[in-house]
């Protein structure tokens with residue numbers, strides 16, 4: 001069976017747990033995601049550990065955000081690990097995004113628009129002109145112009161972003177919660193089925209899978225539900 005278009009966020013406190021989760025979910029999902037917690041603790045070794053024997057796609061979520069020269073160096077440093085996807089913050093601006101794209105030619109650069117943990121009032125407080133939909137579309141357009149071929153946004157904005165950037169760009173949505181699951185710190189959320197129906201290409205799902213007593217079964221259940229809905 002084709003693995004579901006899900007990136008499981010391996011936000012684990014230790015490498016053994018992350019590798020175990022990766023092994024349990026990889027029969028069911030296309031991708032696993034390594035974020036700041038694991039990478040800052042274990043560095044590049046973590047990529048080989050979670051990739052394991054299956055060779056699953058690894059999404060490296062470092063959300064780089066600095067001046068272009070620094071981001072170019074950082075992107076070059078991790079490009080040799082050959083992650084399938086690397087994140088940068090779209091708010092770093094077009095020159096920064098372009099620097100990442102040029103420094104990691106074999107990795108898809110995904111620009112994170114507006115974090116899914118932010119509300120409309122958070123945007124106002126940090127001085128971003130909202131509503132979230134407009135801010136996300138604005139950042140999406142500038143990121144694609146700068147050469148990003150993937151974007152991260154909440155499922156709530158995915159159809160507006162798709163209309164803005166067209167069909168060629170990979171749209172990645174965290175903030176995904178199966179019906180009835182706790183939203184935790186996520187604020188702009190939707191179900192996996194809705195996110196996919198609205199045009200997402202890859203759903204980032206962490207705690208609803210990794211917080212389950214059986215992460216493999218939880219991933220399989222969401223994958224099956226996506227197959228039924230499509």
Ligand SMILES: O=C(O)c1cc(=O)[nH]c(=O)n1[C@@H]1O[C@H](COP(=O)(O)O)[C@@H](O)[C@H]1O
Nearest residue numbers: 009035061114115116152174204205206207
């Ligand atoms: O870039 C990301 O992956 C990301 C962007 C964003 O706006 N929101 C967001 O939650 N994420 C990541 O997606 C994952 C979501 O995890 P759960 O909330 O546990 O499903 C975490 O690893 C976040 O770091």
